Amino acid sequence: MQHRSIFLLTVLFFLLISDTHAQAPPLRVAVAGISHGHSGWILGRTGKPDIEVAGIWEPDTALAAKAARQYNIPRNRFYTNLAAMLDALKPEAVLAFGSVYAHLEVTEACAPRGIHVMVEKPLAANLAHARKMEALARKHRIHLLTNYExxxxxxxxxxxxxxxxxxxxxxxxxxxxxxxxxxxxxxxxxxxxxxxxxxxxxxxxxxxxxxxxxxxxxxxxxxxxxxxxxxxxxxxxxxxxxxxxxxxxxxxxxxxxxxxxxxxxxxxxxxxxxxxxxxxxxxxxxxxxxxxxxxxxxxxxxxxxxxxxxxxxxYTDPFVYLAAVVKGKETVAPWxxxxxxxxxxxxxxxxxxxxxxxxxxxxxx
The missing domain is CATH 3.30.360.10 (Dihydrodipicolinate Reductase; domain 2)
Structure with missing residues (x-):
């Protein structure tokens, strides 16, 4: 009887471990800006449990309303203040889909908070911005990735x-x-x-x-x-x-x-x-x-x-790659x-x- 109980407990333990592994928590992200034409890649990304879009920062309220209707996103997920969104939601990573010039602003907000960033190509609108972003990422030890098709x-x-x-x-x-x-x-x-x-x-x-x-x-x-x-x-x-x-x-x-x-x-x-x-x-x-x-x-x-x-x-999906990097399953090779x-x-x-x-x-x- 004792051996049977131990066996059942062992089986239950492995089932729990297996279930936990199968239902790994999604990467919790926020979106910073949606004026980029590629923002639909994340806003329309449905049916995949690996990424959770917790909130969206978009100061253009008309554009935010348009996206809410198009992608059926609750209006309470939209913010007009980037810092307020980051502090309220505490995402693991932020996806920047605004202007290239705004990439610095997003990095300046995220890096001191320890939030990883993925921007659309290219990294920055000018070299001065790129140098500042690089310094912020290295100082605060965040991943700062650039996504190209x-x-x-x-x-x-x-x-x-x-x-x-x-x-x-x-x-x-x-x-x-x-x-x-x-x-x-x-x-x-x-x-x-x-x-x-x-x-x-x-x-x-x-x-x-x-x-x-x-x-x-x-x-x-x-x-x-x-x-x-x-x-x-x-x-x-x-x-x-x-x-x-x-x-x-x-x-x-x-x-x-x-x-x-x-x-x-x-x-x-x-x-x-x-x-x-x-x-x-x-x-x-x-x-x-x-x-x-x-x-x-x-x-x-x-x-x-x-x-x-x-x-x-x-990887044929940049968001899957981002999740793997943030969760330590993938290392970004130098260069x-x-x-x-x-x-x-x-x-x-x-x-x-x-x-x-x-x-x-x-x-x-």
């Missing part, structure tokens, strides 16, 4: 993996990044989004910031801790009547001691694209979309493969796509590109 692409992860393997591609010599679309107004971005996306202060620039950051982010991950030697850029305003305050096209050349990156960012292309080409001394890789990888050896013949998240065990050091370098490259475009000269880093 291309960070979820299996083809990008596989390209990084293979390009960093010198036996596969040889030494990297040239990288070309093509990121852009027809233009934010042309594709139907909301008035609230356009208001700051086309503002040289609130966004930092136009297409140069909006799409130039992708190539800078991936190239920095490829080069790891090797800084560029110089940055040279040319910007254009092909549609000054549509975008009178900012550039709508940018070509950025980033030089390294043994390699070069050409970043093409545009609001003038006939279709949406996010693709790249990497050229090594032994082979070239191209990633035309999120799931396709093409290798060409010295013969030039293409070898196409499909890449799956399961194969690489990569990796989401990392702070990478994204400070991205802002350094973009800042140098803006100066180069303005002066007509290469800018040393």
């Amino acid at each position: 291309t960070s979820w692409y299996p083809s990008v992860h596989k390209s990084l993996q293979l390009a960093l393997d010198s036996n596969y591609t040889g030494t990297l010599r040239m990288a070309r990044f093509n990121h852009g679309h027809q233009g934010p107004k042309e594709i139907g971005c909301s008035p609230e989004f356009l208001a700051w996306l086309t503002d040289p202060v609130l966004n930092g620039a136009g297409a140069l910031t909006d799409f130039g950051c992708y190539g800078a982010n991936i190239m920095t991950a490829l080069m790891r801790n090797e800084a560029p030697v110089s940055v040279t850029a040319v910007t254009r305003r092909f549609k000054p009547k549509v975008y009178p305050k900012v550039d709508d096209d940018a070509t950025i050349v980033v030089d390294y001691p043994g390699a070069q990156a050409v970043i093409q960012a545009s609001w003038n292309w006939t279709f949406n694209r996010k693709d790249m080409e990497l050229y090594g001394t032994q082979a070239a890789l191209s990633a035309p979309d999120a799931a396709t990888l093409i290798r060409r050896g010295t013969s030039g013949r293409p070898q196409e493969t499909k890449v799956t998240p399961e194969e690489l065990k990569v 990796s796509l989401y990392s702070l050091e990478n994204n400070v370098m991205v802002v350094r490259i973009l800042e140098a590109a803006k100066i180069s475009a303005k002066t007509g000269k290469s800018v040393p880093l």
Whole structure:
């Protein structure tokens, strides 16, 4: 009888442990700003128990009311005061979906409270903001992550993996990044989004910031801790009547001691694209979309493969990645796509590109 009781207690214990593991508490987050067109990624994220949106800070009450109706969110979850929301809700992390300029304000509010932050790309609107954000994150020991759509692409992860393997591609010599679309107004971005996306202060620039950051982010991950030697850029305003305050096209050349990156960012292309080409001394890789990888050896013949998240065990949801990092299940590798050091370098490259475009000269880093 005693042995039977011990057995039943043991079974009950393991059932309780199993149930607790299966029902791990969700990451409790708050949203800071919803004017970014990507805010729907979190506001409309339903049916997944891993993230709990406890509250939303949005000072534009009309925009807040619109989002409440669109996503069926109770109005009492919206706040007009960021500090009051953070103190009332005490979230584990905050997701910033306002202007790029507002990323500093969000970090200044969250870091001293020990709240982790994920911002939409790029990290900051200018280098001074990036440096302040970096200092705050390191001082208060919070994670400060930057989210790019291309960070979820299996083809990008596989390209990084293979390009960093010198036996596969040889030494990297040239990288070309093509990121852009027809233009934010042309594709139907909301008035609230356009208001700051086309503002040289609130966004930092136009297409140069909006799409130039992708190539800078991936190239920095490829080069790891090797800084560029110089940055040279040319910007254009092909549609000054549509975008009178900012550039709508940018070509950025980033030089390294043994390699070069050409970043093409545009609001003038006939279709949406996010693709790249990497050229090594032994082979070239191209990633035309999120799931396709093409290798060409010295013969030039293409070898196409499909890449799956399961194969690489990569994250295809930024919020799942954030939860894993905050809960200690995932470590942010130095110079990796989401990392702070990478994204400070991205802002350094973009800042140098803006100066180069303005002066007509290469800018040393």
